[in-house]
Structures are given as structure tokens and as C-alpha cells.
Amino acid sequence: MGIRFILMVNKQGQTRLAQYYEWLTLEERRALEGEIVRKCLARTEQQCSFVEHRNYKIVYRRYASLFFLVGVDNDENELAILEFIHLLVETMDRHFGNVCELDIMFHLEKAHFMLEEMVMNGSVVETSKTNILTPIQLMDKAS
Amino acid sequence: MNPFSSGTRLRDMIRAIRACKTAAEERAVVRKECAAIRAAINENDQDYRHRNLAKLMFIQMLGYPTHFGQMECLKLIASAGFPEKRIGYLGLMLLLDERQEVLMLVTNSLKQDLNHSNQYIVGLALCALGNICSAEMARDLAPEVERLLQFRDPNIRKKAALCSIRIIKKVPDLAENFINPAASLLKEKHHGVLITGVQLCTDLCKVSSEALEYFRKKCTDGLVKTLRDIANSPYAPEYDIAGITDPFLHIRLLKLLRILGQGDADASDCMNDILAQVATKTESNKNAGNAILYECVETIMSIEDNGGLRVLAINILGRFLSNRDNNIRYVALNMLMKAMMVDAQAVQRHRATILECVKDSDASIQKRALELVYLLVNENNVKPLTKELIEYLEVSDQEFKGDLTAKICSLVEKFSPEKIWYIDQMLKVLSEAGNFVKDEVWHALIVVISNATDLHGYTVRALYRALQTSTEQETLVRVAVWCIGEYGDMLVNNVGMLDIEDPITVTESDAVDAIEVAIKRHSSDLTTKAMALIALLKLSSRFPSCSERIRDIIVQNKGNLVLELQQRSIEFNCILQKHQNIRSALVERMPVLDEATFSGRRAGSLPSAVSTSSTGAPRNLPNGIAKPAAAPIADLLDLSSDDVPAPSSSGGDFLQDLLGVDLSPASAPSGTSQPPKAGTDVLLDLLSLGTLPPAQSSSSTSDILSSSQDNKAPLANLNGLTSLSSLSPNATSPASAASMMDLLDGFGPSPQKHEENGPAFPSLVAYESSSLRMTFNFSKQPGNPQTTLIQATFTNLSPNVYNDFLFQAAVPKFLQLHLDPASSNTLPASGNGSISQNLKVTNSQHGKKSLVMRIRIAYKMNNKDVLEEGQISNFPRDL
Known part of the structure; x- marks a missing residue:
């Protein structure tokens, strides 16, 4: 299992999406999110996108006001995770059209559906944006 | 209508939460929503079930408990419609985990x-x-x-x-x-x-060796072909990232090939060509390409050796390392750590660049680079690398100093070619980042200093110089204070000058100044101040001309609010004032500390202390040869003898004990009954030997001390001591109190006498009640110090005759007791006669533990059974 969790956090440090692929209690999650967000948000643009925290490596990337943080195992390819974050953002862009924080907030379930099509049990399932979005568009049409 | 009833749309709830200005407001909104959702659940409301679950997911993301919604997920999953199922499954994955029974x-x-x-x-x-x-x-x-x-x-x-x-x-x-x-x-x-x-194949290989063998044989060729097809494939818009087709698939394939190739020459051989192609042809100006190169390098490093490919891989890492992008440099450092295991020489070539990375402004890169430098250091390059690291220590960030200091200390200790270099480097670290140095590190430094007999003068002068410039580094101050206390005379007289040193002129009063600064500095902690007090006591005998001034400083601390410092000051003041004759013996220089014992204990009890170094690698320093301890006091302090029971289980305490810096209250050693606190305790207390059990005092000293039992000393002499220091209750009984008084006063005049005559023991009123007194007379058989002959004499203090008189005694395991028959079983009234009975006690822990005995005396008085019991623990020491 490569990916342990995926977080989307805004500039104020508020969680906008959280998906864990390993079980943590609510308290552990809150503590972990707090610590990671504090660490990552304090870093500058020039610094690298990887932060070591406890036994995780956090790969993060900032898009406008939103931070995408992915916690991975230590032997995961950090550069590939960065590329994955970009793919995730592009996918959401294609669906929402210039995705922003509010899109994710108000369409949390859709964001989760997309993530579900991309990652399962911590591994990447699909890398084609069309394949990822087809089931979601189908559902939109049906309802 | 209540705006927060379960009828609110998800959108409205999110708006309400967004509008909250404080965490308390948010909690209130969430509470209301949760209450409404609970109510809806209780009513088994069908229409809003999926809306409620969507709300719960949002609430859970914010970090509030949502367990009450778990059953709703199951209901939604069981429903027929796709949208309901969809949200139900999402809720299942977000709100539940495999540990919950609902999942069944x-x-x-x-x-x-x-x-x-x-x-x-x-x-x-x-x-x-x-x-x-x-x-x-x-x-x-x-x-x-x-x-x-x-x-x-x-x-x-x-x-x-x-x-x-x-x-x-x-x-x-x-x-x-x-x-x-x-x-x-x-x-x-x-x-x-x-x-x-x-x-799936990768994970199968991890759980089953059978699967690994199968895929290795049947699939390696196919995987290589797939990778080649992907790498050479024409533009595929759906999977293209920066001109590369599906880098994710590239990386997965490379990972699986790595597992198949590891430890199998044939499979490795089979993939050489494609790896070489990927390593040379992949574009390295975009992140996606670099991700593939990175994975490819790791695979090349892991599979069976192919010289050409490895050179290629190391070159790629070299290119990465000089890249301007920090992400790339980070992964290069990461990979070089792995390359160290394969080809250390090749990594050494990049040493200068790696060292530059330690100084990077990015904490992640710093950390990686430091780990790597730590692996790069060996006997040959330790000097220049340590020099660089220490120079960087001066300018590094506060947060990084802790890590950096720990690594430098560990390196210096592990690879130091000679003691003087070790001491020099440690002094530099202490002066720069003393506050980050761990206790065991400066303890180890003191052990090394103590062993480097010819460097004592050099070290104390260097420390004195360092202390002039950096007074804020706690551990530097401690080590300096300890050394000035021990080797103060060498500081003042420039003893043992080395050629490389500049002579300095330090007067006795300058040295005392240094200690005084340490004790008066507000930021000094308790340990430092306590060590400073001991140093002062030691200096008082090294510098007679300053002894008045030292006493003044000690007296100033008599009123210290911290009990430990107060007690030390009062005790030390007593020594200075009233016990001049023993002072010089008391404050003798410490015997050389035994390095082997210290490092052994350290390795044994603190495996995590040097976690980063390879489990307690022995340092290359030659062990100092312990010189025989000359002074009696040295015996008292000598903990290196083998039969010393560890006062506590933690090895770290060991040196603290030795240094007299342990501030924990004296605790009785477990497993033995509280040993009688005879006179030597006071001396031990005076020396603040912390947890050292009194029974450890060795024979020669305690012989002298406990045998000077003449009652000439006025009790008042030590009033200050008895009333304020934490003596055991036993010590307040007149007999032992007197002996305690005397031992200090009586120490000077004729200590020789007892050594010549051998020990003699005064008789002891072992037990006394209103009706009965029992006295013990002691004698020893010459040549058998373990065995004591005791003659017990019983005297009747009542006006009635005692019949059927029976005396019984019990002793702990380390003693053996033999009772001879009593002279009679009738004890005449009013002291008109006595019974005597001989006891023979053999003490297997002679010199370490004192005698202790429980007694029971039964007799008939006027035909009534009387039973008296007691414990005797005030035996003279050293029986």
C-alpha cells in the first residue's frame, strides 16, 4: 500500500477533503492533520515538496489557495506522487471547470467519487481522465 | 421553522458552517445538525437518508464523531437505486472501518x-x-x-x-x-x-515466494516487452504526461522488475537492455521524466550487479544532485543513501555537493543530507567532514542544531583518531550548541577527559577559555565546572603545557570567579549549580588562599530555596569550618573513571541513545588504565569494583552518582532491609552520593570511622547537620548519634591506632524494655572477619522472677546464625543476676552490609506468659 491518506486543506488550514486508506481514530486524525498542515503551510515556494513526518512522507503541492497533501510510505516514489496530485487536479478541473475550493466543499461526494475511481486501497487504479470521469458523468446524466 | 432542522439542504449546512467565526460556533452548528440527523434516523426517515449521510460525511471530515450514522450506510447500500447505493458505499468507506462489528x-x-x-x-x-x-x-x-x-x-x-x-x-x-x-x-x-x-503481482511476490518464482520464470520477458512498448509508444493523448506515455505505468513496471531481478542474475540480465534504454532515453527536463529516472535508478541499484548500468545510475544521481530543483535534489539524496550500500566509493565522489546540501535552507534537504553525510564518514575523512559540520553548526537554524549536534557527537565519538582531537571537537560542539547536547554525551566526555591523564591541564585551560566566551551553553558550563573543580591547580599553574597552547595566566581567584559566575547565573539549572558547589568544595582545598571567599559563596547558598542546594551548602560549610583535617582527603581528585564500565552500561541500558550509530560501536580510543586509588576516600567512591550492586537499574545514573550530581533523594537499595544508618552515612550524605547505598563504603574507611567511638564529642558540634540534613530516624538514638558525631571529629587525631590494633567493638544495649534489658558484647575471631561472636546478657528489671526464659533470634539470608544454649532458663528478679547466651553470626556480605536481627524473648512471670519482640538494627558497622 503506497498512499496512506489524501488531504485537501485550504490556506487557513481547514480540511476540505480527507480520505484515509488506513484506520486512524478521530483524535489521531485531528492531531495528524494539525501537525502536518502546520509543517507544510510554513514552507516556502522554493523549498522542496516533501516533508518527513512520523513514519510518513508527505508529498504536497499548492494550487492557488488549496493544498493537496498526500501521505505515503517511505519507499514510495515522491516524484510520481507529485505527478499524481497534478493528475487529480486536472481531472477535477475537467469536471468542474477551473476547480476551486468551493467546488470541492459543496460537491464533496463528487470529489470523493473521483478519488475513488483513481485510488483504491492506497494504489492507483486509473490514470486516464476520461475513464475516471465516465461513471460520474453517467450518474449526473441519470439524476 | 428551525433553520437547522433535518430539512436543511446539505448546501445550507455547509454555508452555515462556513459562516462560523469561531470554533465554538462551529461546534454549536454541528451539534444541532447531529441532533436533527439522529432524530431523522430514529424516525426512520427514508427521503432524506442520503442527504443526512452526505452531511455526516462532511461533519466527520471536520473531525466530529459520527458513529451513530453507521447503520444508515448499511440501509442505503441495501436499497435498490444506484444513487442511494453510491452514497451508501461512500459512507461505508469513510465512516466505518474493518474493526467494527457492523461491518459483518x-x-x-x-x-x-x-x-x-x-x-x-x-x-x-x-x-x-x-x-x-x-x-x-x-x-x-x-x-x-x-x-x-x-x-x-x-x-x-x-x-x-x-x-x-x-x-x-x-x-x-x-x-x-x-x-x-x-x-x-x-x-x-x-x-x-x-x-x-x-x-497485484508485486504484492503477490511480497506475500508468497512461490508467486515470486512463478512470475520470475514466466513473466519477466513479458514485462520487459510491455515496458519497451510503453517507452517506445507513439503519442497517446489520454495517457500522455509531458511527452511521456503513462509514467505511472512505467514506474509500476520498474518496481515489479526490481523485485523480480533482486537476487536473480538471469532475470536481471534479461532486463539490462530496457533499463539502459529507459535510463538514457528518458527526457529529464520534466517532473514526469525524472520520476521514471528515479525509479529506474533504484531498480538498477537493487538488481544483480552490472557495472555499466551502475555507473549510468550514479551519473544520473550526480546530475540530479546538481539540479536546481529542490525536489530533484531531495530524491537524489534519498537515493544516494541506498547507493551507499552498493557503491560507497562512487557516492564519496559527491561528498562536497552533499555537504553543501547540509547547508541548504530547506529542512527536508538538510535532514536527508545530514543522514547521508553521517553514512559517508569514515576514519579517513572524519577530520575534514567534522570540521565542516562544526563550522556549519555555528550558523545553522535553531531547529536543526539538535539533529546536527547529535550526529556530530556520535561521529566524533565513533571515529576519533586520538583523544586530544576528540576533546577539541567536543569542546567546540559544547561551546556552539551545548544546550542541545544530551546528558550521556557530556558524561562520556568527562569519562574520556578523566582517562586522558596527560591532557588534564590542556583540557581545563581550554574549557576555561571557552567558558569566558560562551556562558549560555549549559553542558559546557557543567563540564567546565567539573574540570575546574578537579584540575583547578593545573589551570592556575599551567601544568602539562602542550606545545600548541598559548600560555594563559589564570589566578586562583579567576578560577573561583568562573565557578561563581556559574552558580549565580540565573539560567543555570539545578544540576549545574550543584556541580558548581562541589567544584567549590574541591577548590577550597586546592586553593588555600581563596578558601575564605569560597566559604562565603557556599554560605550564600545556605538559604537557597532549593532543598538540594541548601543541604549541600550547609554540609559543605560544615566540612570547611569544622573538619579541616579531613577536608583534603575528602576532596581528593576523582579516581580515573572506568571507560569500559561506563560504555558497557551505556550500551546496555541506553540502546536508543546512539540509535543512529551502529549499535554502540566501540570507540577507537585506547582505554585509560585506571591508576590504583591512593586515598581512602577513593575507595569510598570507587564504584568500579565488580561486586557493587547497581544502585539503580539505569546505567545513566552511574556516572551521575560518581560525579555527585544525582539529585534524586537517597533511596534504599531494594531487596535488603533498610541498612542501619551508622556514622558513615553522614559522610556519604556529605559527598552527596545520591543513590549510593551506604553499605558500599569499603572497609578501610569505615573501619576507621565506625571504630572511633569515644564519647568526647559534644553533640552540639553538628547541630546544624542533624537538624537539617535528612538523616535516618535511627541516627537520632543517642548511641548512634554519638558515634556519628565522633567519627568526623575523631577522624583526625589518631586514625592510625585502629588500623594497627584491629577493630574493637563496644558493647551494645541491643534491647531494652521496662522489664528487661539485653546487652551484646562483640568479639571477632582473628583471621575470620566474617564471623562475629556475640555474648548476649539478659538482665531482669522487674521485681519478679522470670521462669522458662527463652531467647530466639532470626536473621536475613545473607547472615548465618548459631545459638548456643543459654546459661540458665530462670532470670532472677531486680537485676540480681543474669542469663548469658552465646551467638555466632557469619556475615556473607561482610564489609557491605551490616548485621540486622529480629529477636523474640518469651518467659513466664507469675505463671503468666509474656512475649517481647524487637528488631536490632543498630549493630556497629562492619561486623
Whole structure:
């Protein structure tokens, strides 16, 4: 299992999406999110996108006001995770059209559906944006 | 209508939460919403069920408990419509985990959905199963998943593949069922199926060696071909990232090849060409390309040796390392750590660049680089590398100093070629970042200093100089204070000058100044101040001309609010004032500390202390040869003898004890009854030997001390001591109090006498009640110090005759007791006669533990049975 969790956090440090692929209690999650967000948000643009925290490596990337943080195992390819974050953002862009924080907030379930099509049990399932979005568009049409 | 009733739309709830200005407001909104949702659940409200679940997911993301909604997920999953199922499964994955018993209830729904005619519903069920299934569910549903691996739609096959990973991780026994279906997935063209199939094979290899062998034999060629096809494929818009087709698949394939090639020359050989192609042809100006190169390098490093490829890989890392992008540099450092195991020489070539990375402004890069430098250091380059690191220590960030200091200390200790270099480097570290140095590190430094007999003068002068410039580094101050205390005379007289030193002129009063600064500095902590007090006591005898001033400083601390310092000051003041004759012996220089014992204890009890170094590698310093301790006091302090029971289990305390810096209250050694506190305790207390059990004092000193039992000393002499220091209650009994007084006063005049005559012991009123007195007279057989002959004499203090008089005694295990028959069993009234009885006690712990005895005396008085019991623990020491 490569990916342990995926977080989307805004500039104020508020969680906008959280998906864990390993079980943590609510308290552990809150503590972990707090610590990671504090660490990552304090870093500058020039610094690298990887932060070591406890036994995780956090790969993060900032898009406008939103931070995408992915916690991975230590032997995961950090550069590939960065590329994955970009793919995730592009996918959401294609669906929402210039995705922003509010899109994710108000369409949390859709964001989760997309993530579900991309990652399962911590591994990447699909890398084609069309394949990822087809089931979601189908559902939109049906309802 | 209540705006927060369950009728509010999800959108409205999110708006309400967003509008909250404080955390308290947010909590209130969430509480109201949760209450409404609970109510809706209780009413079994069908219409808003999926809306409520969506709200719960949002609330859970914010970090509030939502367990009450778990059953709602199950109900939604069981419903027929796709949108309900969809949100139900999402809730299942977000709100539940495999540990919850509710999950059992979902197994049946999952089974039905896995067999559903709608492939999207099958996909949902697979996804949920893959994310949360438990071992039990894995067993129940594995056949379904296995079947779905051959489903007509690739989108189902890819999900079934990942679901299989979860299953074989939960139940590794099932792995063999999946080997064949997994192998057939590798032949597919659909990227989603390929990437998940490769992942499944990778995980199968991890749980089953059988699978590893199978894939190695049957699939290596096919995987190499797939990788070649992907690498050479024409532009594929759907999977293209920066001109590369599906880098994710590249990386997965390289990972699996790595596992297949590791430890197998044939398989490695088979993939050489494609690895070389990927390593040379991949574009390195975009992140995607670099991600592939990175993975490729790791595979080259892991598979069986091929010289040419490794050179290629190291060159790629070299290029990465000089890249301007910090991400690339980070992964290069990461990979060089792994390359160290394969080709240390090649990594050494990049030493200068790596060292530059330690000084980077990015904490992640610093940390990686420091780890790498730590691995790079060996005997040959330790000097220049340490020099660089220490120079950087001066300018580094506060947060980084802790890590850096620990690493430098560990390196210096591990590789130091000679003692003077070790001491020099440690002094530099202490002056720069003393506050970050761990206790065991400066303890070790003191042990080394103590062993470097010819460097004592040099060290104390260097420390004195350092102390002039950096007074804020706690550990520097401690080490300096300790050394000035021990070797103060060498500081003042420039003893043992080395050629490299500049002579300095330090007067006695300058040295005392340094200590005084340490004790008066507000930021000094308790340990430092306590050490400073001891140093002052020591200096008082080294510098007679300053002794008045030293006494003044000590007296100033008599009123210290910290009990420990107050007590030390009062005790030391007593020594200075009233016991001049023993002072010089008391404050003798410490005997050389035994390095082997210290490092042994350190390694034994503190394995984590040097976690980064390879488990307590012995340092290259030659062990100092312990010189025989000359002074009696040295015996008292000498803890290196083998039979010393460890006063406490933690090895770290050992040196603290030696240094007299242990501030924990004296505790009785466990396993023995509280030893009688005879006179020597006071001396031990005076020396603040912390947890040292009194019984450890060695024979020569205590002989002298405990045998000077003449009662000439006025009690008042030590009033200050007895009233303020924490003496045991026993000590307040007149007999032992007197002996305690005397031992200090009586020490000077004629200590020789006793040594010549051998010990003699005064008689002791061992037991006294209103009706009976028992006295013991002691004698020793010459040549058998362990055995004591005791003559017990019983005297009747009542006006009645005692009949059937019986004396019984019991002793702890380390003693052996032999009772001779009593002279009579009738004790005449009013002291008109006595019974005597001989006892022979053999003390197997002679010199370490004192005698102790429980007694019981039974007799008949006026035909009534009387029983008297007691414990005797005020035996003279050293019986």
C-alpha cells in the first residue's frame, strides 16, 4: 500500500477533503492533520515538496489557495506522487471547470467519487481522465 | 421553522458552517445538525437518508464523531437505486472501518452487489471491498473477486485486481489462487488493468515466494516487452504526461522488475537492455521524466550487479544532485543513501555537493543530507567532514542544531583518531550548541577527559577559555565546572603545557570567579549549580588562599530555596569550618573513571541513545588504565569494583552518582532491609552520593570511622547537620548519634591506632524494655572477619522472677546464625543476676552490609506468659 491518506486543506488550514486508506481514530486524525498542515503551510515556494513526518512522507503541492497533501510510505516514489496530485487536479478541473475550493466543499461526494475511481486501497487504479470521469458523468446524466 | 432542522439542504449546512467565526460556533452548528440527523434516523426517515449521510460525511471530515450514522450506510447500500447505493458505499468507506462489528452485516449486501447485473454497482462493491474488507470478509468473498478478474469490462477487472491485493494481504493463504489470474492480467492492453495487474503481482511476490518464482520464470520477458512498448509508444493523448506515455505505468513496471531481478542474475540480465534504454532515453527536463529516472535508478541499484548500468545510475544521481530543483535534489539524496550500500566509493565522489546540501535552507534537504553525510564518514575523512559540520553548526537554524549536534557527537565519538582531537571537537560542539547536547554525551566526555591523564591541564585551560566566551551553553558550563573543580591547580599553574597552547595566566581567584559566575547565573539549572558547589568544595582545598571567599559563596547558598542546594551548602560549610583535617582527603581528585564500565552500561541500558550509530560501536580510543586509588576516600567512591550492586537499574545514573550530581533523594537499595544508618552515612550524605547505598563504603574507611567511638564529642558540634540534613530516624538514638558525631571529629587525631590494633567493638544495649534489658558484647575471631561472636546478657528489671526464659533470634539470608544454649532458663528478679547466651553470626556480605536481627524473648512471670519482640538494627558497622 503506497498512499496512506489524501488531504485537501485550504490556506487557513481547514480540511476540505480527507480520505484515509488506513484506520486512524478521530483524535489521531485531528492531531495528524494539525501537525502536518502546520509543517507544510510554513514552507516556502522554493523549498522542496516533501516533508518527513512520523513514519510518513508527505508529498504536497499548492494550487492557488488549496493544498493537496498526500501521505505515503517511505519507499514510495515522491516524484510520481507529485505527478499524481497534478493528475487529480486536472481531472477535477475537467469536471468542474477551473476547480476551486468551493467546488470541492459543496460537491464533496463528487470529489470523493473521483478519488475513488483513481485510488483504491492506497494504489492507483486509473490514470486516464476520461475513464475516471465516465461513471460520474453517467450518474449526473441519470439524476 | 428551525433553520437547522433535518430539512436543511446539505448546501445550507455547509454555508452555515462556513459562516462560523469561531470554533465554538462551529461546534454549536454541528451539534444541532447531529441532533436533527439522529432524530431523522430514529424516525426512520427514508427521503432524506442520503442527504443526512452526505452531511455526516462532511461533519466527520471536520473531525466530529459520527458513529451513530453507521447503520444508515448499511440501509442505503441495501436499497435498490444506484444513487442511494453510491452514497451508501461512500459512507461505508469513510465512516466505518474493518474493526467494527457492523461491518459483518454488510457482507451479504456486498455479495449480492458483486453479482449484480449492473456493472457500475459491481464496481462500487469491489471498490468498497478493496478499501475496507476484513480477513473474514476476504475469505467469504474471495471466489467472487477471483471470478471478476476475468469480467468482460476492463474497468471491473482493474478494480478486482486491487481488491485482490487487499484480500491476499488479509489472508496470505489465498495468494496461490490469484497467481494465474494475475499473470494473465499482465498481457492486457488496457492501462488501468495493466497498472493494477502489475501492482497485484508485486504484492503477490511480497506475500508468497512461490508467486515470486512463478512470475520470475514466466513473466519477466513479458514485462520487459510491455515496458519497451510503453517507452517506445507513439503519442497517446489520454495517457500522455509531458511527452511521456503513462509514467505511472512505467514506474509500476520498474518496481515489479526490481523485485523480480533482486537476487536473480538471469532475470536481471534479461532486463539490462530496457533499463539502459529507459535510463538514457528518458527526457529529464520534466517532473514526469525524472520520476521514471528515479525509479529506474533504484531498480538498477537493487538488481544483480552490472557495472555499466551502475555507473549510468550514479551519473544520473550526480546530475540530479546538481539540479536546481529542490525536489530533484531531495530524491537524489534519498537515493544516494541506498547507493551507499552498493557503491560507497562512487557516492564519496559527491561528498562536497552533499555537504553543501547540509547547508541548504530547506529542512527536508538538510535532514536527508545530514543522514547521508553521517553514512559517508569514515576514519579517513572524519577530520575534514567534522570540521565542516562544526563550522556549519555555528550558523545553522535553531531547529536543526539538535539533529546536527547529535550526529556530530556520535561521529566524533565513533571515529576519533586520538583523544586530544576528540576533546577539541567536543569542546567546540559544547561551546556552539551545548544546550542541545544530551546528558550521556557530556558524561562520556568527562569519562574520556578523566582517562586522558596527560591532557588534564590542556583540557581545563581550554574549557576555561571557552567558558569566558560562551556562558549560555549549559553542558559546557557543567563540564567546565567539573574540570575546574578537579584540575583547578593545573589551570592556575599551567601544568602539562602542550606545545600548541598559548600560555594563559589564570589566578586562583579567576578560577573561583568562573565557578561563581556559574552558580549565580540565573539560567543555570539545578544540576549545574550543584556541580558548581562541589567544584567549590574541591577548590577550597586546592586553593588555600581563596578558601575564605569560597566559604562565603557556599554560605550564600545556605538559604537557597532549593532543598538540594541548601543541604549541600550547609554540609559543605560544615566540612570547611569544622573538619579541616579531613577536608583534603575528602576532596581528593576523582579516581580515573572506568571507560569500559561506563560504555558497557551505556550500551546496555541506553540502546536508543546512539540509535543512529551502529549499535554502540566501540570507540577507537585506547582505554585509560585506571591508576590504583591512593586515598581512602577513593575507595569510598570507587564504584568500579565488580561486586557493587547497581544502585539503580539505569546505567545513566552511574556516572551521575560518581560525579555527585544525582539529585534524586537517597533511596534504599531494594531487596535488603533498610541498612542501619551508622556514622558513615553522614559522610556519604556529605559527598552527596545520591543513590549510593551506604553499605558500599569499603572497609578501610569505615573501619576507621565506625571504630572511633569515644564519647568526647559534644553533640552540639553538628547541630546544624542533624537538624537539617535528612538523616535516618535511627541516627537520632543517642548511641548512634554519638558515634556519628565522633567519627568526623575523631577522624583526625589518631586514625592510625585502629588500623594497627584491629577493630574493637563496644558493647551494645541491643534491647531494652521496662522489664528487661539485653546487652551484646562483640568479639571477632582473628583471621575470620566474617564471623562475629556475640555474648548476649539478659538482665531482669522487674521485681519478679522470670521462669522458662527463652531467647530466639532470626536473621536475613545473607547472615548465618548459631545459638548456643543459654546459661540458665530462670532470670532472677531486680537485676540480681543474669542469663548469658552465646551467638555466632557469619556475615556473607561482610564489609557491605551490616548485621540486622529480629529477636523474640518469651518467659513466664507469675505463671503468666509474656512475649517481647524487637528488631536490632543498630549493630556497629562492619561486623
